[in-house]
Structures are given as structure tokens and as C-alpha cells.
Amino acid sequence: MDRTERFYIIAMFFAMSLWAVSWPCSKILIQQAHPYLIAFMRFVSVWVCILPLMFVFKIPLLPRKKELVLIFVAGVCNALYSLLFFQGLTFGDAGRAGVITMTLSPIFGSLLSMVFGGVYVSVHEKLGLVLGFVSGIFLLHIEDFSSLLNPFNLFFVGAALAWTFVTLVSKKALLHPLKFNCYVSCISALLFAPYLVFGEGIKESLEVADSVFWICFLVVSILSVVVATSIFYKGVEVLGVHRGGSFLLLVPVFALVFSFFILGEEPDVRTIIGCILAILAIYMLSIYKASHLHWLRKYFH
Template identity: 30%
Template sequence: MNEKQSSQSTLTILMILSMITWGVSWPANKVLTSFGTPVVLGFFRYGFVVISLLILLVLIRTKLLVSKKGIPFILISGALMATYNYTFLAGLQNGSPGAGGILVTTLNPVMAYGLGMLIDWKRPTKNESIGLLIGVIAGLTLLKIWGNEAVFAKPGNLYFLLSAFIWSVMSKFTSKSAKYGSPFAFTWWMYLVTLICIIPFCNVTAIGKLIQSTDIHFWGNILFSSIIAVTLATTTYFFATSKIGAEKASSFIFIVPFSAAIFSFAILGENLEIHTIIGGLLGIAAVYMINKK
């Protein structure tokens, strides 16, 4: 195995671990929605992310300098991330959390490829087309669409549809990060912009109450969802977009629903049904097909 193949294999393993981490964070995010609004939770999440990622960058001796040409991409990506934080958590509060997770994770790769075709005039390969089709079937199976036809019509679930679109657009911007410096430095500045966008809309009183809280459920879940799920897993995802493109990186998201279902079963005691297992395995098959040489 040459150096390039070894690097690709390492990135693939890291992406799979990151998607599993996103799955674990799903029940954590469900718990967090009972503690505050999407804006307040976003303040804590990205506050911890900015601090923890900065410490990580110092440890690995990565400079924070980025090209001036990359500033517009950072500003747009940060604003999109702030918007995504709101729509995603609002969906958890107002929509169907289980269905929402499947909607977002199924539509993300499909929308990313659609945007890629429109922006780059790049058609999916045969394997990518087959993988996307399998991924859509996986999502419909996970939703158990044959008995849940009205899932797309529920008002709260519109937040999830919007979240999927925002994420796919943001992925296209982060895929350009390597042109302007270190992808990790680009991501740190993006998270900082996200935090700055959130701060003006925060309820100071609500933030003060949570800071004084001793509830382990809040602190445990917010630290996990920020430091582990965002600083490590999401940053790995954005790094991957700069290396393999937004389309292929987004395909790994098909793994998340199955991972989320497994950990929701283990942590929250939710039922793990046969259609969930079948849909999850189809999602994994979709990732394999899309990334197959």
C-alpha cells in the first residue's frame, strides 16, 4: 500500500468513526433540547468548540493564518453553521426527532450531489448513482415510509429539510478551505464566526441559569456534543470535504441514522426494529458504493 492509499484508508476510518460519533450525539442532542432554546444551546456548544479546537491546534502546532481570499468563505460558512444550529435544534423541539434525523442524514448526500452537478457540472459516476439510490431506499426504509406517509408534511419536520439543504451548501464552501491555508484553521475561524452570529440573539438570563446549573445531564451532554461531536468529529468531516470533495464526504452521513438508532436503543431505551436494521445496513452499502473505485 503506497502513501496515498494509506492516507485515504486512514481518512476513511476517521470518517466512519466520526459518523458513529454523530450517531451517539443524536440522543445527547435530544436530551439537551429540554434545557434551553436552540440559540442558548448554540452559545454553549460553539463556545466550548472554539476553546477546545484552539487548544488542539496549539498542541498540533497549526497556524491560524488563512488567506484573505478565504475570508468570504469563512464568513458565509460560519453564518450557515449558525443557521443550521438553529434549524436542527428547532426541528428536534418541534418536529419528530427520530424521523428528522433520518430526513437530514438521507437528504444531505443527495442534495450535496445535486449542488455539485449544478455548480461544477459534474455528473455522478455509475457507482455513485447506484449508491445514492440505495441511500434513498435506506432512508425510506428507516422512516418506515409505508406506514408513515405524512412525515414530510409535518410542520416541525420542515426544519430538518431546511437543515439538510443548509448543510449541503455549507459543505461546498468548506470543501474550498485547503486553498486558503490549513483546513483546521479555516474551520476554527468558521466556528468563531458561528459563535459571533449566535451571541446577539442569546438570552443572558437563560445563559446565567445554565452556567449555575449542576445538572450532570446538561453538562455531560453539552461537553460531549461540543468537544467530541463537533470539535473532533465535525472538524474531521470538514477536513474530508477539502480532501475528497463535499459530495463523497457527505456520503458517509448515510451511516449516521443506523448509528443513532443503535445508541438511542442503548442509551434511551428506544425500540430497535427490523426495518431500522435493514435500512441501516442499506445505508452502509450506499457509502461503500459511492466511495468504491
Template identity: 25%
Template sequence: MDRSDFKYYGLLVIAMFFWGLSWPLSQIMVGQATPFQVGFFRFLIASIVYLVLLFSTNFKKIRTYTWKSIRDFTILGILGIFGYGTLFLTAMTFTTSSQGAVIAGIQPALLAISSYFIFGEKLHPKWRYFGIILSFIGVIIIIGVQPFIDFNVDHLIGNVIVFIAFLFWCGYTLYGKKVMKKHSSLETTTWSSFTGMLMFGMAAIIENKWILIAEVSWDFWLNITLLGLFTTVVSFFLYFYVIGKIGAVRSGVFINLVPVFGTLLSIVILHQENASTLWIGLIIISMGILLLNYPKDFSVKQEENGLTNK
């Protein structure tokens, strides 16, 4: 291991910390405003930053977009920004952020399964697939057991919604891999975030509950800024910067830290109490993902695990 790589590992840890922070912050904000309003302001902030960066670095390319490109960006906005964001924020009104964060650990397994059926990508050696099985067992423990131990059916509903949200995220990631063959990651993320922001805005207008925004306190805007600027923009650039330095496989393993940070920060910030089944599920999911990522070489070169994050 090259010692110079440690600085890149540090940047990845920072990125994963902010992605994990999005779970408790989102649960706080959906108690103050609607999911559509939270999504709109988060991606409004992110879109402004993305557009400034895009126009300042790639202005000529912007003029050459075709209707096919616009269609692709819109599909990504529907899947990964509006669709995923709406489900994610709605889930936070039912379940706890710590349970949702642990379920987030299923992402690599879902991507591996989706890549197999859509692109024919296979894992080698075959025992890697036991990692996928372990990850799903961990999720089942959390979704199917945890809520009933706490006698809270709302948690079950929220956890199922979180799982469906990550199916949308898989679609966003896989379709994004196709789109990024023609467009840069900055272009793809900028326009998918922008279109998603417009959808959140239209939904919030139809919902017509803006009186809630007039009544929120300063901490709501602080949390929105953290989500829009650090979780959505800074973490994204850190993640893909490091991918360019040490590769996608070595970088992608650090995504395993998201449920860990999400769970710990939920305990610290929201003082959530977690039953033993949640920790058991977290351990099993982590074991599955480690098995999925070890040893180092995949039979098929892996690409980015996502375009932006939670």
C-alpha cells in the same frame, strides 16, 4: 487490504460513534435549554480548543488574513455552524433523534447532487446515480410515512427541518472546499466555529432565557462537554488524520455508520421505540450509499465530505 489500515478503520469507527452520539445527547439538552444556548456552549468549548491549537501551531499565518478571508469564514459560520446547528437542534424538539439520525444518511447523496450542479462533478459509471435515488426513497419513507404511522405530525415537521439542515450542511461543505484551497482545514474550522459561536451567543442574548441555564443539572454540562470536545473536536481530528493516511473516498464511506450509531444509541439512551418503516428506510439509505460508493474509483477525485459534524 493492508493490515496496518485496520488501526485507521478503528479511529474512523470511534469518530463515527461520537458523531452518532450527538443525536441523542442533543435531544436531551434541548429539553433543558434552548437550541441557541446549547449551540453557544457547544461551540464555545470547541472554539477554545481550536484557538489554542491554531495559535500554537500557525500563529504567523493568523496575522495575514484579509477581509475576503474573514468574509469566507463568516459565511461558513452562518451555513455550517449557526444555520445548520439551529435547524438541527430545533428539529430535535419535534422529532426523535433516531429518525433524524437515519435521515443523516442522505448526506453523501446530497453532496453528490450539489457537486454535480455547482462544480460539474460526475459519477462514473452512471448506474451510481441509482444510489442517490435509493437514498432519497429511504428518506421519503422516514419523512413521509413514519410520522403518520405514529400519528405524530410533529415528527414530520422535525424530519423536514432535519432535511433542510443538511441542505445548509451541503452549502457549508461545498463552500468550505473552495475556502480550503487558500486556508488549512484547522484554520477554516476554527474561525467558522468561532463566528458561529458568536452568532449563537448573540441569538441567546436576544432570546434572554438564561434562567434555564441556572436551573440545569450537572448532566447538562457533561453532555455539552461531550458534544463540544469529543463530537466537535476529537472526531474532526480523527477523521481528517485518517483521510491523510488512507484517502477521502475510503474514509468517507465510514460516514454511513453515523445513522447506524445514532439510531442504536437513541434506542439505548432514550429508550426510543422505532417502527418498521424506520428500519426499512435505514436499510434502503444504506444500500443507496453503498451503491454510490462502489466500486472504488470515482471519475473525479473526491475531497473531504465535511469540515466538522453533527
């Protein structure tokens, strides 16, 4: 392992912690301002920060015609994700919300790819889907059918699905991550812009916002979306898809830890079990390789 790889391994831990800490920070934000206002401000901030970077890195500004539809679809799904993301936090814990969204989304993505993409389903992928289904029962605290339909579950299962479509569209679009983020954020901001005209209490919310609010906003917008996302994509490029992608498994764990220390949320046993099962499911669906078994046999012998 050379110095560059060691640097990006440390950087990936930092990026995953930024993604995770955005959950408790978002919970703090919605206690002081309307979710629509926060979403609009977030997307405008991301767009303003990414646009100059595109000039710095000489990324072509204008998308091709065939990319416009994909960008628009991703923008709508991204706006829907943010709507469900911020609104859903009013119904429950940020830690459990982060675990549900960050673990169910890749599971949904694998399932949709298998069902509609005609992808061959291996034994370990079938095991991953079973683990994902069981993890959902624990994470959503399903005791009967009515418990599945409580607002918290509906919002964050919906958020996981919306983010799944953003991810799938981004892969199909084959755009530079900064360019994709720039246009998607712009479209999402425009979709939330009507709140500036029809919303109430906007000026009052901003006037009473304290330093904690603005620090959390910085984390949720610039650090989480611009900095962490850029580090992640570069890390995947340097470390490889499997090694780089494996760091995503840290996000739900970090989300529980940060929510405990920042908000005092104590995860219950079902959430912890569901988190472990979901991480195993993501591993089997996205990261597992036969060589891993050979490594384990060699290590234990």
C-alpha cells in the same frame, strides 16, 4: 495493513460513535435549556479549544482575503444548521433525526455537484440518486404531500441542506480543517450571541443544569466537533479518501443504536429500511469503485 492503519481504523470507529452519540445527547440538552443558548455555548467551546491547537500545530492564524467570503458563508450555513438541528429535536426522535441529516446531506451534495458542477453522472451514481430518493420517502415517512411538510421533516431536511453547503464550501476553501472549524465556529457563535441579551431564563437554565447536562454538552461540543472531526480528517489522510470516507456510513446506524439505549427510542420499520437504502445510496454516490465488483467476484468464486 500496518500498525498505523489498524490504529486509525479503530480510531475512526470511535470518532463515528462520537458523532452519532451527539444526537441523543443533544435531545437531552434541549430538554433543559433553550436551543439558542446551547448552540452559542457549543460554538464558543469549540472555538476556545481549537484556537490553542492552531498555535501548537503552527497553523497560520489569519485567512487570506479570498477565503474570507467562503468562511463567512460557511459560518452562516453552520449556524443555520445548528438552529435547525437543535430546534428540530423538539419535534421528534433523535435517532431518526440523525439518520435523516447524516444520510440526506451527502446525497444532496452529490446531486448539487452533478446539477451545478457539470459533473459527469455515471450509471452507479444515477442508481445512487434513485436509492437516495426512495430512502427519503421511507425516512421522512411520506404518505402524502402534507406529511412531507410536518415540522420534523422540514427542520431536518433543512438541516441536511445547510450542512451540505457547509461541506461544499469547506472543499472549495481548501483550508486546514482546524483553521476552517475555528473561524466557522467563531462566526456561528457571533450569530447566536444576541440571545445572551434578548433571551430569557439563561441564568436559571445554567443553575439547574445537572451533571448529565454537562456530560452531554461535553460530548456534543468538544468530543463530537473537536476530537471526532480531527480524528476523521487524519484518518482520511492515513487510510485514503475512499476507505476513510466509508466510515461515515456508520454514523446513521450508530445514531439509531445510541438513541435506543440512551433515550429508549425504538426505530420503526420505515426508518430502518430508509437507513439501509440511504447507506447504499451514499456508497454508490461516494465510495463505489469498479474494483469492488472484482473483489466480490473473486471472494464468492
